[in-house]
Amino acid sequence: MVEKKSSRRRWPEGYDPAGTRRQLVDSALRLFEERGFDRTSLQQIVEDAELTKGAFYHHFQSKEDLLWQIQDEYLESQLKDARKIVESDAAPVEQIRALIFLSLEGVAKHRPHVAIFQQERRNLTGERLEDVTRKRDEVDALFNETITRAVDAGDLRDDISPRLITFGILGMCAWAFQWFNPRGTMKIKDVADQFSAMILDGLIVDSRN
Template sequence: MSELRDKIIKNSLELFSSNGYHGVSVNDIVQQCETSKGGFYHHFKSKDELLYVIHDTFILYVLNEANQAKKRYDRPMFQLEEMLRALVRVYDLYNEHIIVFNQEYKYLKQEYNELIKQKRDRYEEILKEVIEEGQQCGEIRQELPTTITSMSILGMVNWTYQWYKKDGPKTIDQIASTYIDIIFRGLLTTEALEEYQ
């Protein structure tokens, strides 16, 4: 990734945070970055694509981490633990990206919304696969409906951006451990929970 591309993303995040997506023009971004319009359009087709890339940065991170967790561990409860840690960690690594995207995503064009939906759907599929495999091997309670369970996990963790502060009293890893404790006590079978602890 080029230095200018990084600079454009960083400065646009600051501008979008302060002025909103519609309150910022490509000219504003170019001036803030001390570059040319040519420099901007070399890296991004439009302001829309820039907003999409802001989202893509953090969704790709959690997708890659989920795939790595599946490869790294052969047991669903450890795959799930690793996925949850990465899903929470994203709010520390890409906090500004997530806040800006959640405030401004309604302005995205349909084509970018579709790409985002595909990646989010893929992440949800991986999460459901892990839960189903955990149910099959006796680590996760079989009576829990897979879709409701996965949506509950995502709903809980995805709200983190609303309250997380980097300088807060708990580190991101401590927050992740708290989530995992709450989720695992609801999900895991008695035997799996005893082994996990």
């Protein structure tokens, strides 16, 4: 298991560890998205956060550790909500719609996290890479499982590959960070509804036939 914090230190009265960590994460999110992981130095992160390297090393072991924790924060949130959807009493097709909305809502609310996840996870190594890969695969598996249940229930065509549909859904949703504008006229629910229609209308079994 990857350790998330380095050894503890004593800090003067009034020090806000959670606030300091948030400042560092916010600075890294902004800089990694703007410049990329490789072109962002640790010094630039602490200067942007108006903090010191000592404060940084209280919370993170290295720049890679910070990158991992940013990705872990996003994946844990997505996993928690995806499990709730899959464990709900909703029909499998409705769960698929909810999972599509969840993925796109993540893009709308956490665009820097998604952009960094898509573009920078290649910079992770060892246990950190294994951890992110495992959690990403678990999200994929929840989609695949739900689509398979919809096929088995007779709600979706039985000549489709649940794995292929999973790849298609995840790819469409993930790439939305490149073009979706949260301040634009189209809301994320509208995008989710149209994505669901594009994906499911050709797959749902018409019970009238």
